[in-house]
């Protein structure tokens with residue numbers, strides 16, 4: 329699982345695409361000597377944002393049409409609409425299971441993309457992952473139930489903005505629940521009680537790093553195990569740290585090393 333995420337995030341991050349709301353003039357251009365070290369990878373995906381000739385990121389209408397088609401094609405796929413965003417866009421969740429329904433004897437993984445609307449890599453990778461898991465040859469669903477919310481902030485994704493329509497950062501709203509978007513995610517968590525959640529983001533390699541240090545961040549991947557600072561230490565699972573190290577960090581490391589991706593374990 330983790331290897332898919334790391335791989336896909338990386339591939340998407342290097343994709344050359346544009347969006348109707350995306351302002352290419354604000355993108356920092358790498359020097360040729362740097363850019364040539366990051367050629368497009370020799371892999372191809374058929375989700376809307378990766379189709380040949382495509383110049384935009386996947387639109388909301390594309391997401392809905394793609395997921396509807398996927399659910400028609402595969403009995404492993406079920407789509408649940410969690411509700412509506414502030415702007416009236418539906419927020420779909422993809423349920424991927426081996427039998428077509430949640431197997432209560434298996435662990436459940438929840439993957440959330442694009443809570444920050446201007447970080448499209450996670451949303452695009454989520455669609456690719458859904459498509460791959462819908463394939464009956466993918467054996468992973470015999471071991472886990474997978475839930476995917478491709479876009480945790482549909483309005484932000486559509487307008488290529490970080491926040492939700494009322495300016496609240498949904499990724500900072502999981503305690504107060506002041507947005508319908510965070511409440512929909514909470515609803516999914518309470519309904520399906522996932523044992524593992526993967527939250528997909530992008531991070532800047534320039535911007536503040538250039539301002540602060542006069543250079544670029546060297547890492548292409550940051551992986552952060554959950555920290556739950558709002559809980560008293562007595563309420564935390566005493567093995568949470570070691571479990572993350574054993575089952576998240578260690579399986580990821582060989583893959584990012586093989587791909588020669590500079591990485592850092594964020595904390």
Ligand SMILES: [Zn+2]
Pocket residue numbers: 443444447499528529530
């Ligand atoms: Zn983010």
